[in-house]
Amino acid sequence: MTELPARRLLLVHAHPDDESINNGVTMARYAAEGAHVTLVTCTLGERGEVIPPELAHLSGAALGGHRRGELTAAMRALGVDDFRLLGGPGRFADSGMTGLPDNDDPGCLWQADVDRAAELLVEVIREVRPQVLVTYDPDGGYGHPDHIQAHRIAMRAAELAAEAGCPIAKVYWNRVPRTVAEGAFARLDEELPGLPFEKAAGVEDVPGVVDDERITTEIRGEGTAYATAKTAAMSAHVTQITVAGPHFVLSNELAQPVFTTEYYELVRGERAGDSDGGARESDLFAGIETEETP
Ligand SMILES: [Zn+2]
Numbered sequence: 001m002t003e004l005p006a007r008r009l010l011l012v013h014a015h016p017d018d019e020s021i022n023n024g025v026t027m028a029r030y031a032a033e034g035a036h037v038t039l040v041t042c043t044l045g046e047r048g049e050v051i052p053p054e055l056a057h058l059s060g061a062a063l064g065g066h067r068r069g070e071l072t073a074a075m076r077a078l079g080v081d082d083f084r085l086l087g088g089p090g091r092f093a094d095s096g097m098t099g100l101p102d103n104d105d106p107g108c109l110w111q112a113d114v115d116r117a118a119e120l121l122v123e124v125i126r127e128v129r130p131q132v133l134v135t136y137d138p139d140g141g142y143g144h145p146d147h148i149q150a151h152r153i154a155m156r157a158a159e160l161a162a163e164a165g166c167p168i169a170k171v172y173w174n175r176v177p178r179t180v181a182e183g184a185f186a187r188l189d190e191e192l193p194g195l196p197f198e199k200a201a202g203v204e205d206v207p208g209v210v211d212d213e214r215i216t217t218e219i220r221g222e223g224t225a226y227a228t229a230k231t232a233a234m235s236a237h238v239t240q241i242t243v244a245g246p247h248f249v250l251s252n253e254l255a256q257p258v259f260t261t262e263y264y265e266l267v268r269g270e271r272a273g274d275s276d277g278g279a280r281e282s283d284l285f286a287g288i289e290t291e292e293t294p
Contacts, residue, residue, distance in 0.1 A: 004036050004128065004129070005034055005035055005036045006035075006290040007030070007033075007034075007035035007036070007131065007132075007285050007288075007290050008035065008036040008038070008128055008129060008130040008131055008132070009026075009027075009030050009035055009036070009037050009038070009130055009131075009132045009134070009284065009285075010038045010040065010124070010125065010128060010130035010132070010133050010134070010168075011023055011027065011037070011038070011039050011040070011133075011134045011135070012040050012042070012121065012133070012134070012135040012150055012153065012154035012157075013039065013040070013041050013042065013135075013150060014041070014042050014043060014045075014109070014136075014140070014144065014146035014147045014149070014150040015041065015042075015043055015044075015045030015048065015067075015094065015146060016041055016044065016045050016067045016068065016070055016071035016074070016237060016240075017045065017048075017067075017070070017071075017074075017234070017237040017240045017241060018041075018147070019039050019041065019074070019233075020074050020078070020230060020233035020234045020236070020237060020241075021234060021241070021248075022141075022174045022207070022208075022262065023134060023174065023262060024078060024226075024229065024230025024231075024233045024234060024262075025219055025220075025221030025224075025226040025227055025229075025230045025260060025261070025262050026134070026219045026262050026284070027039070027078045027079075027080055027233075028077075028078045028079060028080075028221075028225070028226040028229035028230060028233075029219060029221070029224075029226045030284075031078060031079035031080050032079055032225075032226070035285075036082065036128065036130075037078075037080045037082065038082045038083070038084070038124065038128050038130065039075070039080060039082070039083040039084070040083075040084050040085075040086050040121060040124055041071065041083065041084070041085055041086065042085075042086045042092055042109050042117075042146060042149070042150045042153065043064075043085075043086075043092050043093060043094045043095075043108075043109050043146055044063075044064030044065070044067050044068055044085065044089065044090065044094065045063075045064065045067050045094050045240070046059070046060050046061060046063045046064035046067070046093065046094050047060075047063075047093075047094035047095070047096040047097075047102055048063065048067070048094065048239065048240055048251070049240075049251035050063065050239045050240075050251070051238075051239060051240065051241070051242055051249075051250075051251050052238060052239065055238070055239050058239065061090070063239065064089075064090065064094075066239060067237070067239060067240075068085075068089060070236050070237045070238060070239065070240075071083065071236075071237075073236035074232075074233040074234075074236040074237060075233075076236075077229050077232035077233040077236055078229050078230075078233045079229070082128070084124065086117065086120055086121060086153070087117070087120045091120075092107070092108065092109040092112055092117070093105055093107045093108040093109065094108065094109070094146060095108040095109050095110035095111075095144075095145040095146045095149070096108070096145070097144065097145075098143055098144065098145055103145055109145070109146045109149045109150070110145040110146065110149055112149065112153075114149070114152045114153055114156050115156060115160075117149075117153045118152075118153050118154075118156035118157040118160055119157075119160065121153055121154065121157035122157050122160045122161050122164065122166075125157060125158075125161040125166055125168065126161065126164065126166050129166060130168055131168065131169045131170065131285060131288045131290065132168070132169065132170045132171075132172065132284045132285060132288070133154060133158055133168045133170070133171045133172070134171075134172045134173075134174065134264065134284070135150060135151055135154035135155070135171075135172075135173065135174070136148075136150060136151040136154075136173060136174055136207070136208070137151065137173040137174070137175075137208060137265075138151055138152075139151075140207075141174060141207025141208040142205075142206075142207040142208075147207075151173075155171070158171055158268065168268070168269075169269050169270075169288045170266060170268065170269035170270070170284065170285075170288065171266070171267050171268035171269060172216075172217065172264040172265060172266055172267065172284060173208065173264065173265045173267055174207065174208045174262075174263075174264065175208045175209075175210055175214065175215055175263045175264055175265045176206050176207075176208050176209045176210075176259060176263055177209075177210070177211075177212040177215045177263055178203070178209050178210065178211055178212060179212050180212075180259070180261075180263070181203045181206050181209050182203055184257040184259070185200065185201070185202060185203055185257070187257075188200050188247065188255060188256075188257055192255065195244065195245075195247060195255060196244050197244070197247065197249055197253065197254075197255035198253070199253065199254050199255065200254060200255045200256075201252070201254035201255060201256045205252075205254060205256065206256065210265065214265050215263050215264070215265060215280060216264060216265055216266040216271055216280060216281055217263070217264040217265075217266060217280055217281040217282070217283075217284060217286075218261050218262070218263050218264070218280050218281075218282065219261065219262045219263075219264075219282070219283075219284070220260075220261045220282065221260040221261055221262070222260045222261060223260075224260075226260075227260040230258065230260065231243055231258060234248060234258065243258065246258050246260075264284065266281070270287055271287070272286030272287030273286065273287075
């Protein structure tokens with residue numbers, strides 16, 4: 001096995017684009033710092049809605065293939081070389097939005113056996129031996145079946161990997177503190193008349209919003225090259241995201257702020273620093289003794 005860097009971060013996501021929206025700053029920072037960053041995306045998002053009219057003809061496998069190209073461009077922007085599709089490209093189909101007949105497609109991620117899908121992720125964990133895993137909360141951030149299933153697969157894989165002698169020291173869920181989301185949308189509402197978007201989304205449209213006290217960790221990116229890289233990575237997902245300045249829209253055309261600080265809740269492992277819950281961690285690897293892999 002080739003020698004891996006001392007610090008190794010694994011992120012598990014449902015569709016191409018989720019990684020850039022949730023973790024673009026984090027991925028860019030750790031890649032730039034020489035950590036090994038591995039992204040596992042569970043589906044190609046081939047049931048996503050397409051924004052640009054000139055690409056509206058793309059659907060199904062053609063859209064999946066196109067989004068694979070977008071993901072490649074996004075990873076180039078973030079400086080991440082190791083990105084994979086769970087079980088290989090096309091192994092699990094996008095399940096579509098909650099309640100649609102797509103959810104019943106036997107090949108979709110929602111219908112996948114969690115243990116068997118988790119075994120595929122355990123293979124990656126055994127190869128890369130990450131100390132840190134990042135994924136969604138049990139609701140998948142906002143209830144999309146593929147996000148819920150990605151959460152289940154990631155958490156189950158962490159358990160199975162630990163049983164197989166390959167424990168992951170820290171597991172985090174993607175979060176946004178409620179006051180940060182509220183503040184950002186209040187500013188956005190004021191700025192909306194000057195923006196190229198007609199309507200704004202609301203706090204309830206942001207995945208993973210929780211009360212501030214649950215936030216354990218923040219990765220700050222304001223004014224850094226990491227924030228620029230995040231915006232570039234989001235922009236690479238042309239079919240899914242339109243970025244304008246510090247704002248973006250998804251296919252619902254509702255403006256949202258780009259968060260250049262990314263927030264996390266530690267759910268497994270030891271929180272570094274203040275044990276009374278005072279200061280937030282500023283490093284996902286804080287408190288982890290890293291050594292070179294044999
Ligand atoms: Zn998604």
